[in-house]
Amino acid sequence: MDVLEKINKALIVSCQALEDEPLHGSRMMSKMALAAEQGGASGIRANTVQDIQAIKKEVDLPIIGIIKKDFTDSDVFITPTIDEVDALYREGVDIIALDATSQKRPDGKSFKAFFSEVKATYPDQLFMADISTLEEAIHAEEAGVDIVASTLAGYTPYSKDTVPMNLVTELLEHLSIPVIAEGNFDSPEKVKKALQLGAHAVVVGSAITRPQCITEKFSQAVLELDNQSTEGKVIE
Numbered sequence: 001m002d003v004l005e006k007i008n009k010a011l012i013v014s015c016q017a018l019e020d021e022p023l024h025g026s027r028m029m030s031k032m033a034l035a036a037e038q039g040g041a042s043g044i045r046a047n048t049v050q051d052i053q054a055i056k057k058e059v060d061l062p063i064i065g066i067i068k069k070d071f072t073d074s075d076v077f078i079t080p081t082i083d084e085v086d087a088l089y090r091e092g093v094d095i096i097a098l099d100a101t102s103q104k105r106p107d108g109k110s111f112k113a114f115f116s117e118v119k120a121t122y123p124d125q126l127f128m129a130d131i132s133t134l135e136e137a138i139h140a141e142e143a144g145v146d147i148v149a150s151t152l153a154g155y156t157p158y159s160k161d162t163v164p165m166n167l168v169t170e171l172l173e174h175l176s177i178p179v180i181a182e183g184n185f186d187s188p189e190k191v192k193k194a195l196q197l198g199a200h201a202v203v204v205g206s207a208i209t210r211p212q213c214i215t216e217k218f219s220q221a222v223l224e225l226d227n228q229s230t231e232g233k234v235i236e
């Protein structure tokens with residue numbers, strides 16, 4: 001079975017914790033991946049070669065690999081240059097995801113020019129374009145990517161108000177390559193809906209693997225209750 005078949009109509013769990021997050025560390029991410037596998041995930045999305053190596057020791061699932069890197073002169077941060085693509089290729093990940101937004105890239109190239117170099121260097125590798133708008137998705141498909149994902153909807157200055165589910169609906173209408181729903185698909189209902197719409201797979205991250213975000217939802221509910229009772233009180 002090829003990789004696209006393995007993740008067809010499936011849940012992929014993103015196991016990522018940056019340096020400033022409480023669960024940062026490859027061992028922790030590998031255990032998150034193991035928990036995801038035990039819970040029924042069909043794939044893992046992971047950041048950095050170290051995390052990917054640790055995850056591969058724990059699970060036997062297709063991996064979407066990324067390397068996040070910040071540049072002072074560019075907001076493109078997911079697998080931004082060919083150096084990160086090369087590191088992921090050498091690691092042998094099933095799919096390499098990269099930023100395909102129209103924001104200024106660190107190398108100053110357009111996504112089309114960047115990707116044409118990438119594709120020529122690694123012709124057999126599967127590539128997934130993380131985009132924030134329909135236009136970027138269409139350009140990515142034209143550039144020759146294999147998969148498009150709604151990962152960056154809401155994260156570029158010009159997509160702030162985009163609802164990821166609505167973007168996925170649009171992508172499915174206009175593209176002929178597989179569309180992966182990713183970015184704020186934070187409930188089982190949203191996952192089901194995206195798959196029913198026709199998404200090839202859904203990537204869920206924070207709602208499963210970032211306990212600080214999960215806790216925040218619960219503590220927010222407690223705060224709302226506190227506010228309601230304060231509002232109801234008669235202050236003498």
Ligand SMILES: CC(=O)N[C@H](C=O)[C@@H](O)[C@H](O)[C@H](O)COP(=O)(O)O
Pocket residue numbers: 014016066078151152155182183184185186203204205206207
């Ligand atoms: C914007 C950005 O940096 N997204 C990252 C992309 O790799 C991850 O931090 C997200 O967790 C992932 O996309 C899954 O999304 P969510 O965590 O909303 O389920």
